[in-house]
Amino acid sequence: MAHDYVSSVLLLLILLIFLSQRTVSSSIVKSLPGFDGPLPFELETGYIGVGKEEEVQLFYYFIKSERSPQEDPLLLWLSGGPGCSSISGLLYENGPVTVKLEVYNGTLPSLVATTYSWTKVSSIIYLDQPVGTGFSYSRTQLVNKPSDSGEAKRIHEFLHKWLGKHQEFSSNPFYVGGDSYCGMVIPALVQEISKGNYVCCKPPINIQQGYILGNPSTENEVDNSYRIPYAHGMALISDELYESMKRICKGKYENVDPRNTKCLKLVGEYQKCINRINKALIITPECVETSPDCYMYRYLLTTYWANDESVQRALHVNKGSIGEWVRCYREIPYNHDIKSSVPYHMNNSIDGYPSLIFSGDHDMEVPYLGTQAWIRSLNYSLIDDWRPWMIGDQITGYTRTYANKMTFATIKGGGHTPEYKPEETYIMFQRWISGQPL
Structure with missing residues (x-):
């Protein structure tokens, strides 16, 4: 009898542990080490399990729109690599805080508020993917390497589970955005979401509004x-x-x-x-991250910040889930199985999804000439021909719009990601999501 009771309790405990591991864990973060005072925005961090046994735990940062989260768009923002943490988006590209650029003195680097955050007009989920990126981890040894097409499916699953836990956002206009290597995954993800809305998955994800890509990898050659x-x-x-x-x-x-x-x-x-040119922004010097005079010194400061125990505690990172946090895990095991994302762009535009493709015109990693070439290959007629777009009385870049609801824009003096011209890319994004011409 006692044996049966012990067995039942053990079974119940195992079941509870299993269920607790399968739930979505999320926490509200009110303050961050390095930032003075309470956060002036709403931040949630958490994990969502994907895969059959939810063995892959994808970490995310979610920031509510500072304007009107009930009505404003919801944007999923991905970083490239593959293997670069979404902290890159949050702290350098379009988030409400950034790392203060000052010489490291052994104490925790400081964070300061920004003036150009896209969260002024939209809520943003910053997602660490694929598994092994940032704070995302796997509870078991992975059988298959992550891949472009596999990530499109995994992120789709993540979104359904995330929206299941945040149903108040399920009817908000939804966008997917990212830059660099995300150009291989996002067009496939949009197609995956579109198919899912028709075939399998309820509630549908409200992606009618489309997707946004900066200096996107599209076809390597x-x-x-x-x-x-x-x-x-x-x-x-x-x-x-x-x-x-x-x-x-x-x-x-x-x-x-x-x-x-x-x-x-x-x-x-x-x-x-x-070979001595900084391809990400050709007008800046090529230098090592450890040089305080270098723009990329911020990456080193971020590494010190994100590896600090108090920071990981504040972000509610599962203790012992990863080793050292790295901004970009360059050797991440990964299968590059989408050789060209052009067919996905074609399908998405046939399905009526608008897109904004933008290029910093001083980026040599993915030069705007290549981006224009694949856009031309789609063979859509022009609705609005090449013209300057302005902020005040200054030319910020050039733009044109196609009949397939695709807008192309350059950012004058911009580099490989929005971090080089954050004010300008914020204004571009804000105009585009509100349906105004750039």
Whole structure:
């Protein structure tokens, strides 16, 4: 009898542990170490389990719109990499706080409020994905590596579970956004959500409003090949070298046939000209993160901040769930199984989803020339031809709009992500989501 009772209690305990592990855990964060005083916005952090046994625990930061969270759009913002933490979006690109740029003295780096947060007009979920990124982790050894198409499915599952726990946001206009490598995953994710709305998943996700991508990876060969004409246009290589490369390499600068020794020699000369250029923003010096004079020094400060025990406690990170936090896990096991996201853009525009594609025009990682080339390949007619877009009486960039509800915009002087021109990208986003022309 006693044995049966003990067995029942054990079973009940196992069941309770199993159920507690399967629930969505979330916490409200009122203050953050390094930030002076209470947070002037509503922050929630948490985990959502995805996969059959919910073995993958995806970590997120959720910030409510500072204007009208009941009506304002809900935006899911992803960082690229793959393997870069969404803290990059929150602290550098479009969030309400940023890391104060000052020389590290052994104490916790400081956070300060920003003036350009997209949370002024929308609620944002910043998601650490794929598993192994930021604070996201797996409770078991992964059988399959994460992949582009797999992430589109996982993030879709995450969204349904998140909205299930936050039903007050299920009817808000919904957008997906991100930059850099997200250009491979987001168009597939939009298609996944669209299919799910018709086929399987209730309540539907209100994605009629569309998606937004900055300097998006789209097709590696195209993106990378356009670095050469871009380098020429920016006076980084000579006319003669560019003309020779065009003639001898015939526009193929990636994976050159080893027998084409003339082309290989020219590619070597090109590399010599650009190998000290900071590709993310060509007008800034190439330097190491540890140099306090360098823009990227903020990444080092963020690493100190996010690895601090008091910070992880404040963010309600599961103790012992990850080793050292890294901003970008460059060696993340990952299967790049979408070779081109152009077909997904095509399907999404056929389905009527609007999109805003923007490019910092001083980015050489994914130069705007390559982005314009794949947009042209969609073969849509122009509704609004190339023109400057302004903030006050200043030209901020150039834009054009296509019949497939796709808007393309450049950010003058901008780099690979919105962090280089945050005020300008905020105004661009705010105009676009409110249906105004840029």
